[in-house]
Amino acid sequence: MNAQQNTLEIKNLTVEYVVDDEVVHAVTGVNITIPAGKTFGLVGETGAGKTTTALSILNLLPLPAGRIVSGEIFVNGQDVFKLSPKQLRAMRGSQVAMVFQDPMSSLNPIKTVGEQIAEGMKIHRGVSAKEALRQAANMLEMVGIPGGRVSEYPHQFSGGMKQRVIIAIALACNPDILIADEPTTALDVTIQAQVLKLIRELREKSPMIMLMITHALGVVAEVCDFVGIMYAGRIVECGTLADIFDNLRHPYTRGLFDSLPDIENRRAELKPIPGLIPDPMNLPPGCAFHPRCAYAKPECSRDLPQVRWLSDTHYVSCHLYNETVENML
Amino acid sequence: MQATSTARPFTTKKEFYAQFKKKSIAHELWLRFLKNKTAVMGLIIFCIIVVVAITAPWITNYDTVVIKMNIAERLQAPSMNHWFGTDELGRDILARIVYGARVSLLIGISAISVSLMVGLVLGGAAGYYGGKTDSVIMRGTDVFLCLPDVLLALAIIAAFGNTKLNLTIAIGLAFSPKFSRVVRSAVIGVRDNEYIEAARSIGALDKRIISRHVLPNSIGPIIVQVTLYVANAILTIAALSFLGLGIQPPTPEWGNMLASGRTYMRDFPHIVMAPGLAIFFTILALNLLGDGLRDTLDPRLKH
């Protein structure tokens, strides 16, 4: 098997949107490496740049506004930005599949779910229509829906089932990489539990790697191996699950965890992060988080913090760690 | 979060408003409109037509030039004396075009104003209240929608006589059900927003909700339709006049100019070209304007 199979490497990605002569710095200098079989959780709030990062992987940025300024993305060792449109099309859906947030608008209402699952198979694997439909029924069973429903239309399914159908479509061609953009946010919590369990089971059975985009740390704890925390277009902290959950270092990461209501301790007042998410057209100088940071020092408003490796797996981008790797929070 | 109030630099509302000015929505929309080149062109052409129509009495004399027959000069091709040439009765075509604009615009705009009033009331009620009110009003308008505009106008003119007023009313009536539909769907588009429910929850009466909350937010599509329907109305007037049912000669109207010039079309094409182009450019201008307005007011393009 190709040693490069099932790998995703994003190197120094910088993406801008140009709207009405104003520049939005959506993503700046993002580095993500996902080894085979692992799941990477990209965490951030609105405007952090997570979806833009995901869309860049398949070169799906909205034109003409979106512009990849610099960086490289290697899918299974191939540089995505150097591929011809034909090669890109071949890659989408077969090597890299994407699951979007809103199940309602991701499905074509006038085609049966079987047809939609089979579509990818016909395009990428050259399977006959009849065979593809049969395999579509199998896919439905795999995501927990009776195979007989393959000839039904999307409106006949509930929200949770629609999301499963979308996962079935994404997995139909056995992709090496699955990108899931907030796959469970629109679902009820009990349905979310079912879908997350499904995702976990599918992951255990296959060497597929997954990029999971979410704002919910609880979801990350459930399905991810690695975590990257994004703020204003940059990854401010990145590491294994244990690194982030047990040993977090960045003040924003601390703020995110502190904002969550603690089920065990309900009387405590919530500790929100003061201030607002910065305007991507008008980012603060130096570290974009410094206006909201309780640990801000003079250099934070002047210089961009460099990436500091705290261990083999854990890095943070914060002036607190310029001299030391000890926990400064 | 502050527990005590912050210092107040002023004491009256006026002073505060002077310091923290309101951003003018109209101004921003205007700037956005200006970016659309074809729409601006449409606006300019339409303005020219309107100005020409208004200043017609100063450009040329109605009695001596527009309707006075002058057989000696008939059927002349365009020249320095007569920029568009003369018609079959020797009248200056340009002068007649200019006065024709008055008629078309006056009746077109009046008729659509009437339709708009009716449409706002009927469509607004149907859209806002829904249920039985909606059904009754919509079935009523359906009846009228079945009748072609020309036939309806014909019926009214045949019954009540062929006057400018009757023509205006006829066209106004023909377009009312169309407007009711437009207003109704615009209102329905806004009705389910939570701020409407919020208005009810703070005790606003229906009248206030409709005037303050529903209409200002649904006016966009309605304005667009106004421009497009004015174009339609002008075309309908021309059609009626062409058929001999609308404005009667010698009063110049682009449609009846086309009708009377028809027999001479082969040898003297300039007679029909002028009114034809006049109609063409007016409709074009209004359509470009309408499309431009639609793009400008599209809520999805807002931030």
Place this chain on the structure above:
Amino acid sequence: MNSLGEILLEVKNLKKYFHVAAGTLHAVDDVSFTLEEGRTLGIVGESGCGKTTLGRTILRLIEPTSGEMVFNGKDLRKLNTSEMRYMRREMQIIFQDPYSSLNPRMTIAETIEEPIFLAGLIPDSDKRFMRVLDLMDTVGLAQRLINTYPHELDGGRRQRVGIARALAMNPKFIVCDEPVSSLDVSIQAQILNLMKTIQRDMGITYLFITHDLSVVNHFSDDIAVMYLGRLVEKAPSEALFQKPLHPYTEALLSAIPVARIHNRHERILLKGELTSPINPEPVCRFAARCNQCMDICTKEEPPLIEARPNHFVACHLHKPMGS
């Protein structure tokens, strides 16, 4: 504030049915509870449980099919339109979507001023404006924002405008319909803290509707769980979280994603999907999905009983106290 602790709202057998093509949709089906002044009752449930309809029906923004809502001793259903409008000063609502709950053509000062103006509380224009500024202070909006339009503000600020509008007439009771669900996590905490402070300072009673259990635990004194239009459990928050009685509540609590990698518990997963709220059978509506379903559950609808002191549940697994 000496009326704190007295019953402010009493909901009795409230029903709201909608007539749809397929039959009758039981959106809210025979819901009863009481709410004391100054306290917060959380209403939780997933989509289709009827919590949003319940909130609006209590305020008569939707007319109930049957049942009673007694607010401050007055039966709301018996009031005529103008009496109801007058009553609205005391009972307000904060909406979920900060984008569609504000009129895009009104500045935020105009939006906050409108209720005061309509109620005729402050006839003088300048004094009324000062009150608007006071309200903006209370919710943490800077003065310079008076003439901004909603589209110029972010979700958190818009929601603050919605809160200011709800507070404008000094209400006693506010229905909060998922007030923070559309906001980012860091902003959610800000808004929740704000709402708690307002409650403390003004003695307001909240009906807090949400699907987010971690938030409702933090924010409510008592919690009521709804499923397919029915109230299936109601208890003080701590009691509900520590010892849930209804199998649905158990599943709901275990489904909450926990931001922790150690001590993770095994999830209780529900079978199947929500049954239809249209023409439901008079049996336990949760029976089809319940892992503790008994024979009687498929034959009889369980009534709401008090199984522990102040802990109500509608489930055949439990018997009323003292029996």
